[in-house]
Amino acid sequence: xxxxxxxxxxxxxxxxxxFSGLILWQLFTSFSQIPSFIFPTPTEVWERLILVVKDGxxxxxxxxxxxxxxxxxxxxxxxxxxxxxxxxxxxxxxxILAPYIVASQSIPIVAIAPLLVIWLGPGIFSKILTSALIxxxxxLVNTVVGLKTVPRELYDLMRSLNASPWQRIYKLEIPAAMxxxxxxxxxxxxxxxxGAVVGEFVGADKGLGFLVxxxxxxxxxxxxxxxxxxxxxxxLGLYGSVIFLEHRLLSWQKRNDD
Amino acid sequence: MKRKYLxxxxxxxxxxxxCSIQPESEVDTDELTHIRLPMGYIPNVQYAPFxxxxxxxxxxxxxxxxxFDYSYETDGVALxxxxxxxxxxxxxxxxxxxxxxxxxxxxxxxxxxxxPIAIVSKTEQNVKEPLDLAGKRVALPGPFGANYVGxxxxxxxxxxxxxxxILESVGFTQVEVLATDTSEVxxxxxxxxxxxxxxxxxxxxxxxxxxxxxLVSNGLITNEITLAEDPELVERFVSAVMKGIQFSVENPEExxxxxxxxxxxxxxxxxxxxxxxxxxxxxLYQTDPYGYSQPEAWENMQQVLLQMxxxxxxxxxxxxxxxxxxx
Numbered sequence: 001x002x003x004x005x006x007x008x009x010x011x012x013x014x015x016x017x018x019f020s021g022l023i024l025w026q027l028f029t030s031f032s033q034i035p036s037f038i039f040p041t042p043t044e045v046w047e048r049l050i051l052v053v054k055d056g057x058x059x060x061x062x063x064x065x066x067x068x069x070x071x072x073x074x075x076x077x078x079x080x081x082x083x084x085x086x087x088x089x090x091x092x093x094x095x096i097l098a099p100y101i102v103a104s105q106s107i108p109i110v111a112i113a114p115l116l117v118i119w120l121g122p123g124i125f126s127k128i129l130t131s132a133l134i135x136x137x138x139x140l141v142n143t144v145v146g147l148k149t150v151p152r153e154l155y156d157l158m159r160s161l162n163a164s165p166w167q168r169i170y171k172l173e174i175p176a177a178m179x180x181x182x183x184x185x186x187x188x189x190x191x192x193x194x195g196a197v198v199g200e201f202v203g204a205d206k207g208l209g210f211l212v213x214x215x216x217x218x219x220x221x222x223x224x225x226x227x228x229x230x231x232x233x234x235x236l237g238l239y240g241s242v243i244f245l246e247h248r249l250l251s252w253q254k255r256n257d258d
Numbered sequence: 259m260k261r262k263y264l265x266x267x268x269x270x271x272x273x274x275x276x277c278s279i280q281p282e283s284e285v286d287t288d289e290l291t292h293i294r295l296p297m298g299y300i301p302n303v304q305y306a307p308f309x310x311x312x313x314x315x316x317x318x319x320x321x322x323x324x325x326f327d328y329s330y331e332t333d334g335v336a337l338x339x340x341x342x343x344x345x346x347x348x349x350x351x352x353x354x355x356x357x358x359x360x361x362x363x364x365x366x367x368x369x370x371x372x373x374p375i376a377i378v379s380k381t382e383q384n385v386k387e388p389l390d391l392a393g394k395r396v397a398l399p400g401p402f403g404a405n406y407v408g409x410x411x412x413x414x415x416x417x418x419x420x421x422x423x424i425l426e427s428v429g430f431t432q433v434e435v436l437a438t439d440t441s442e443v444x445x446x447x448x449x450x451x452x453x454x455x456x457x458x459x460x461x462x463x464x465x466x467x468x469x470x471x472x473l474v475s476n477g478l479i480t481n482e483i484t485l486a487e488d489p490e491l492v493e494r495f496v497s498a499v500m501k502g503i504q505f506s507v508e509n510p511e512e513x514x515x516x517x518x519x520x521x522x523x524x525x526x527x528x529x530x531x532x533x534x535x536x537x538x539x540x541x542l543y544q545t546d547p548y549g550y551s552q553p554e555a556w557e558n559m560q561q562v563l564l565q566m567x568x569x570x571x572x573x574x575x576x577x578x579x580x581x582x583x584x585x
Binding site: 035117118121202205213214216217220 | 335336356397401434568
């Protein structure tokens, strides 16, 4: 009962915050008389939203971006987990790969995205790879940190129980590294959307990044706002999914704390 | 105490006298109108008339201090429309598109007469005329901007649809996708990429959109407020730009030398190729008379944009441009 009350209060504050923000936005744009092609009012953005929802434009472009994000996330996660495991387990691999991995992170994704279009063509693959590249590093770092923080004694315990390598991974390393790994996934999930959108900015004829470009090209700033808010919602949705996953996968931790 | 006051008075007097005997040039600089001009592209030899106008002092003579701004074309249009700045360089199609959205901009000087978009392919693709585009993979930055408008205008003129070609959005990587045969045809600015590709040894076929259709092309915009309240500033600015255009047409080599100061890396680049880029861009200029834009080109552009769905409504073209400043 107490939980339900707290939940309602939380939602109440959220609604209040959003509503206040919208009122301030409306007042600012109305009184400052800024032209709508510079800063549209919430009403104009809402009207534009209704139009693109009705004609199916928003759904079409959102699904494309979502597709790129999901595949990018899967690719980035898989690569980060495999390489992260190797780095955590082998000092030699770490010494060979670490300089490349760290150096690769100082390359701005905007600079490399056009090259991906040249190498992979203008289709969906270049956007998936842009998304995967941006996801890779935070997940990799957290995978390595998570695996390295598994207590030595637990490895000894597994050895004394004669556990197989697979049992060691499944019963010890995955659960022990999971909290830190999921922290990386939270960051990676939101970044994956940015990666896909950057890819779309560089060269695309569909997706939410493309919709932003179209809006800018046609001085339709309300459309730009609609696309940007949808991108934000997509990021928040992915972030929320990771939080949900955390609650499910780390419930054992909560039980232990209790 | 008296001595302290005396020193203070002397300091004040000295400062006052120093201010009053500043060199004449500094006083003049204070009187110059500072103008920030969005160019729509990175520093490039194609802007030689503007660099020449600065270096030859045409802007200063007209009481203008010019600052180049290499931000996005659409940002420049929006800032002019909001009267945050007074002028911007734009591609012709931007004016009807923006005015249809309610942006109060006015085109006051045509820089180019010919629409600068070209359809380029390697000769082995056998794209000799626009009809040969049917079924080809055609790459352009995206379905927006001058490249897209030029391509669609050309297709419409010869009775082809967008669905008759395979359109590929590749960002600004057209040179690379053509070189690597990722795409068969590219849509580019005629004065730049074809010259660069030919210099690398590629045999190309180039189809100019302007050979098939007159479309309003690159020029200078201002806003309705500036035009109504300060037409003299518009006159001074346009006149300085047109002097720069005329100078670079008559003295291309000297104009090219001025570019070195403004275009980073130009001194180390292949000078011959870059000079060819400048000469190719000059073939597009509106010179007789300078600054004049053809009413027919405006009509054509409006029709193309309406057919493409890039304009929601027809606009009154007489409000979109003026030839009052052409010479």
